[in-house]
Amino acid sequence: MHETNSFVGQVNPSVKLLLHLVCMILLVFSRDPLTTLYLLAIPVLITLTLAKISLKTFLVRVSPFLLLFLTTTWVLAAYGKGETVWWEWAWIRITEEGLYNGLNIGLRMMAFVCYGFLFTATTDVTKLIMSLMQQLKVSPKFAYALLAGFRFLPLFKEEYAQIKAAHRVRGVARVPGLRGKIQGVMRYTIPLLAQGIRKAERVAVALEARGFDGTLNRTFYHQLTVGRRDGLYLALLLAANLAVLLLL
Amino acid sequence: MKNSYVVNFREIMITVILAVLCGFIYIAWAPLYGVMDGIYPGLGEIVYGTWFIAGVLAAYIVQKPGVAFIAEVAAASGEFIMGGPYGLSTLLYGVAQGAATELVFALFRYRNFHVSTLMIGAAAAALASLGYDALTGGLAELSTAPMLMKIIIRTVSGAILGGLLAKIIVDALAKTGALNNYAIIRKKMEKPF
Numbered sequence: 001m002h003e004t005n006s007f008v009g010q011v012n013p014s015v016k017l018l019l020h021l022v023c024m025i026l027l028v029f030s031r032d033p034l035t036t037l038y039l040l041a042i043p044v045l046i047t048l049t050l051a052k053i054s055l056k057t058f059l060v061r062v063s064p065f066l067l068l069f070l071t072t073t074w075v076l077a078a079y080g081k082g083e084t085v086w087w088e089w090a091w092i093r094i095t096e097e098g099l100y101n102g103l104n105i106g107l108r109m110m111a112f113v114c115y116g117f118l119f120t121a122t123t124d125v126t127k128l129i130m131s132l133m134q135q136l137k138v139s140p141k142f143a144y145a146l147l148a149g150f151r152f153l154p155l156f157k158e159e160y161a162q163i164k165a166a167h168r169v170r171g172v173a174r175v176p177g178l179r180g181k182i183q184g185v186m187r188y189t190i191p192l193l194a195q196g197i198r199k200a201e202r203v204a205v206a207l208e209a210r211g212f213d214g215t216l217n218r219t220f221y222h223q224l225t226v227g228r229r230d231g232l233y234l235a236l237l238l239a240a241n242l243a244v245l246l247l248l
Numbered sequence: 249m250k251n252s253y254v255v256n257f258r259e260i261m262i263t264v265i266l267a268v269l270c271g272f273i274y275i276a277w278a279p280l281y282g283v284m285d286g287i288y289p290g291l292g293e294i295v296y297g298t299w300f301i302a303g304v305l306a307a308y309i310v311q312k313p314g315v316a317f318i319a320e321v322a323a324a325s326g327e328f329i330m331g332g333p334y335g336l337s338t339l340l341y342g343v344a345q346g347a348a349t350e351l352v353f354a355l356f357r358y359r360n361f362h363v364s365t366l367m368i369g370a371a372a373a374a375l376a377s378l379g380y381d382a383l384t385g386g387l388a389e390l391s392t393a394p395m396l397m398k399i400i401i402r403t404v405s406g407a408i409l410g411g412l413l414a415k416i417i418v419d420a421l422a423k424t425g426a427l428n429n430y431a432i433i434r435k436k437m438e439k440p441f
Contacts (some may be wrong), residue, residue, distance in 0.1 A: 020336055029385050065333050067279060071286040076386050078291050079394040098389070105386035109334075112384075116328060116335025125329060145261045146322055149268035150329055153350040156269060191415065196265050201429070204261035213257040 003034070004124055006052040008233065013128040014135040015230040019237055020115040026241045027111050033103035037245045040107050042237070043114040051122050065113045069106040076102030130222045135158050140214035148203050155199070156192065163191050253358070256435045259430065263306040266283040267319040270302035271326030278333045283351075289390060297402070297409025299374035301397045303349040305365050309421075311361055311431035316353055316369065320346030337384070341377055348376035361432075363415045370410025415433030 004010070023043070030036045047053050073141040080102060082095025132138040167187065174180055203212075211218050255263075277298055285292025306319035324342025332338050352369040353361075378399055381387040387395060418432065427433050 021340070023335055024340075040334060061331070065335075067282055068333050071282040072386065074286050075394075076288050076389055079391060080386075080389050081391050101386060101389040105384075105389070108384065109337075112337045113333070113335035116338075117331075119331060119336065120331060141257055141260050142264070142318060142322075143376075145257075145264040146325060148261065149264045149322060149326060151408075153268065153272060153326070153330065156272065186420065190420050192425065193266065193417070193421055194424045196269055197262050197421075197426045200262040200265035200361065201258055204258040204332075207261075208257050 003124060004127075005104075006050060006122060007229070008046060008051040008118065009122040011122075011233045012224055012226050012230050013131040014133060014225060015234065016123065017128070018117060019234055020119050023064065023115055023237055023241055024027065024112055026245060027108050029245060030108070031104065033100065033107055034108040035244060036104050036111065038248055039241060040111040040114060042240045042244070043111060043118050046237075047114065047118045047121070051118060053121055057121075058117075061112075062113060062117055068113070069110050070084055071108050073099070073102035073106035076105060079102055081189050089194055127224065131224045134220060134224050135226060137179045140212060140218070144207055147202075148200075148207070152196075156196065159195055160188065161194060176247060199219055253312055255310065255314055255318075255364065259312065260311045260318065260400070261317050262430075263310060263315050264322045266306055266309075267302040268321035268326035270305070270309070270319075270404060271323040271332070272279055273330045274323065274327050275330060276301060282333075289394040290401050293398050293401035294405055295409070296377075297370065297374070297407070298403035298413070299377070300345055300349070300370040300406050300410030301414050301417075303346055304370050304411055305418060307349065307353055307369065308361050308366055308414060308418050309430050309432050311358055311435065313354065313358055314350070316344035316349040320349065337380075342378055344376040344380050345373035348372040363412065366415050367407040367411030370414070371403050371407040373410060374406030429431060 009015070027036065027039055030039055044058075047058055048055060050084045077094050077099040078092045080095060080098030082097030082101075084096040085093055086096060086099075087094045093238050127146065133140055172187070175183055207213060209213075222239075277295065280420045281292040283292075284295065302323035303316035303320040307316035310407055320342045321339075322342075324346075327334075328336065328338045334341070349369045349372055352365070352372045356365050366436060387398065390398070405412075418427070421427055421431060
């Protein structure tokens with residue numbers, strides 16, 4: 001589901017992608033958790049206001065990644081560099097400096113996730129691929145292949161269910177234990193990959209026949225441009241990030 | 249037809265599809281890594297090697313310049329678009345790892361795809377991801393023992409789960425006949441008598 005009617009949804013996908021990457025690089029310059037928290041607030045606020053995504057959707061989609069925040073913070077707090085020991089047990093040694101770094105980097109990870117979510121939630125994949133070709137001059141060979149790849153994913157889920165069912169119909173016995181697990185993985189992976197390759201070949205021939213491989217000078221039905229809106233988004237994001245970094 | 253060194257559309261297509269499939273598996277893998285690493289840093293690294301498999305897998309099949317890089321970037325974009333847990337970082341990981349794997353195969357001039365070469369290729373990707381972690385993910389802030397553990401285990405895991413496993417999977421795949429059009433089979437058939 002993509003919220004593409006909002007302000008952020010209308011921003012050119014290539015511009016958005018590059019801008020979000022720049023914001024991530026800026027995040028790395030923040031050395032204390034509080035600053036990182038403020039920087040994290042920027043994509044969150046944009047998601048809830050300019051991107052018109054409801055708080056509920058945001059929480060549902062981002063909350064699973066709290067696990068990442070917790071493990072990152074925990075690892076650095078318990079095993080990080082530091083002198084001031086707060087608590088020690090077995091091989092765990094929680095230090096003040098470690099917790100400080102852990103919070104900073106955990107929050108940074110969450111900000112990376114939020115920029116990623118803001119991007120995927122407001123960007124249509126087809127438009128992204130079109131924009132990559134038109135604005136960033138990515139080769140159509142790669143771009144159309146990628147588009148087809150994304151479109152194939154739901155098909156592979158079906159394929160997987162089919163292979164499983166086929167095994168059951170033929171009464172392939174499951175071997176218990178670790179060996180059985182490994183056997184099972186190979187049993188599903190190989191047919192899945194072989195099917196993937198065959199499907200990919202068919203699509204490649206079809207796309208090639210229609211000149212989608214960059215050998216013909218094809219025009220685009222979706223014309224994407226860079227305009228005032230993109231400039232505005234750029235100014236907003238950079239101003240907010242730099243303001244937090246330099247002033248707070 | 250002689251083997252040309254330029255990838256054709258069909259090869260890019262299978263590279264990307266295989267890579268996106270890998271990206272799909274990566275997402276399922278991520279929570280496992282997170283939890284294991286929480287118990288002790290380095291424990292999660294045991295399974296980290298699978299993240300490097302896309303580039304090696306595709307490069308071993310197609311054996312042409314650029315394939316490893318394309319595969320890693322495609323796998324990363326797939327993971328990112330499907331909502332993988334690392335957000336936009338995934339793309340940067342993909343670029344760094346792809347470049348590293350590509351570099352190794354380039355050093356062997358895309359002629360040598362022995363299992364040891366594949367393992368070095370995947371280990372190089374591991375080092376690239378460690379470099380990225382040192383810049384953004386707090387590797388440098390760890391105390392010495394866990395840091396060393398992470399570096400060593402990830403590199404070894406990369407070589408085994410990224411390199412050796414790729415070799416096993418591709419060889420099994422080759423037996424199905426699905427790869428008959430690609431360098432991995434063709435090169436064997438075109439050897440002079």
